[in-house]
Amino acid sequence: MNKDKTTLKRINTAHPFLRGALLCIYMECIALLTNPRVKLRFSWVLRTPEEQDALYAQGRTTPGTIVTWVKAWGSFHNYGLAVDIVLLIDEDGNGSFEAASWDVVKDWDGDGVPDWSEVVKVFKKYGWDWGIVNRAGKHIDLPHFQRPFGYSTSELKKLPRDSEGYPVLT
């Protein structure tokens, strides 16, 4: 099991309601992913409104491909209520994880279940939603998980904020 320091730091940027559970989720996941060449990373947790707008510009007014459909405050990441994952792979076994994988079917640890599905199961057990269902009813954005506590992003935007800037959930 590979514990990722970057991920542990990012867990502390999640909404205060979620930090404890998110650490449990992470520890459960990495215990299940037994190939030493695979490391689970949370690639995004909290995303600032400025980062969200920069991401929205990508593929529209700045180079790159379109990766989001929403501007600042339109993503659950902007409230610390969403996580994106990636699997980091040590391809040559030298201890550095030089490749990133979003393969949802590869069974890196050979236990008969795709590693991605193992992670999905843990998040779901803790009540998180996996991916996003788009207007056409298609399940997309498979690296994404969210725990909105029944709120929409427009409702969250209107809530009072705590001293750290997170919406006060009741």
Ligand SMILES: [Zn+2]
């Ligand atoms: Zn996401």
